[in-house]
Amino acid sequence: MATIKLIIRRNKGSVNQDGSTLILLRYTHKGQTKYFSTGLSVFPKDWDARNQRIKKSNRGFTTKNMVLTKFKQKFDDIVHKAIYDEIEPTGSFVRAEYEIEQNKAEGKQGKQGKSIHHLTWEHFKNDFVDESRRTKKPSTIRSYNDFIHLLDLFKKSRGIKELIWQSFTLDFYYDFMKFHIEERGASNNTFGKMIKTLKTFLNAATERGFNKCLDFRSKRFKVFQEEVSHIYLNEDEIQCLLDLKLENDTKLREIRDLFVIACYTGVRFGDFKQINEQNIRDGRLRIKTHKTGQYVVIPFHPIVKNIIANYAGKLPNSYCNMIVNRELKIIGKMAGFSKTIIKSRMHGVRRVEQTFEKWELLSTHCARRSFATNLYKQGFPTVSIMKITGHRSEKTFMRYIKVTEDEVANMLEEHWNSFQMTG
DSSP: OOOEEEEOSSEEEEEEETTEEEEEEEETTTTTTEEEEEEEEEEEEGGGTTTTTTTTTTHHHHHHHHHHHHHHHHHHHHHHHHHHTOOOHHHHHHHHHHHHHHHHHHHHHHHHOOOOSOOOOOHHHHHHHHHHTTTHHHHOOOHHHHHHHHHHHHHHHHHHHHHOOGGOHHHHHHHHIIIIIIIIIOOHHHHHHHHHHHHHHHHHHHHHTSSOOOOOSSSTSSSOOOOOOOOOOOOEEEEHHHSOTTTTTHHHHHHHHHHHHHHHHHOOOHHTTTOOOGEEEETTTEEEEEETOEEEEEEOHHHHHHHHHHTTSSSSOOOOOHHHHHHHHHHHTTTTTEEEHHHHHHHHEEEEEEEGGGGOOOOHHHHHHHHHHHHHTTTTOOOHHHHHHHSOOOHHHHHTOOOOOHHHHHHHHHHHHHHHHOO
């Protein structure tokens, strides 16, 4: 009876300089034993001998275990076929069949092909997402799945059955850009997010030895990122919201009040759901933000204190983003936010402009931009605002600052006037 087992050798001669050791497949039949290299190495402490698997303590264990499973399955298939054909599956026979299968696989791929212990792109991308679920946030996993879905649409549009590692060249980059921007109407920023995700996948695959095509690291394989003209509400506009008489509509009133609280705390709407009485102490909000995991302490503005007092010391009810964004536009229209806003976006080399009334652009994230921009205009230190918003990078933070050219001019005039008065 043949036995197939994955093993590692712990003797001194089998250990690499870094302390790792090669994972071998041991095939035994009627006392004859043959060893086959899987091409993967592991540190002995990360090897589960009983289950013939790499432990979770090893980075990339899910992907590597899949490689091992596929490798072992290859030998199972050889043995089962031999038995079916009434051939004795000796060690020499199995080795010969294995080498034939390996040569066929390498011949199909050519000089840049993969050996059978390497995963294809199509297998790797799905496995990488599954592995990422253990360490990444749900929003990141959604972005990974969105990218894979878009890539599937691209393949279908181009009549491509499957992509391989050598597919991701500069030619692919420009064709993918044409598909997403010209054919689907995406903006440069949206395309840039997809390329950023692709680079995440390819970097991981390259580090693990599956990908050898490095075109994606070229400077021309770039991630587009342009400044977007988002809106914010100034202090007077926030007061207009507070002046609305919404006593007869509980939902609108709660959404308005929660939005105003966000305008004076900078809290993401997604964080409101986790806030309870324990987070509100001594007139301050103390929370660990969901997105970045940073702990922030935010003192309450007098307006926020008044709102919370109206809800018996608690926050208003929180609603899902879709409902809030829909109702905010109704509230903004009631408040008379009819100023014309021109939004400009780049689609490839083509600039596209759209015209809106300001209320049409109101959304939950507008509150966070309003908080940062209004404090910035008041001269509050940027570093201190970042401590409250939880931003680690000033470059990222400055995208939240939506000061117009006229407002910058006014700030400069006030600075000069105050300087003359003190002089």
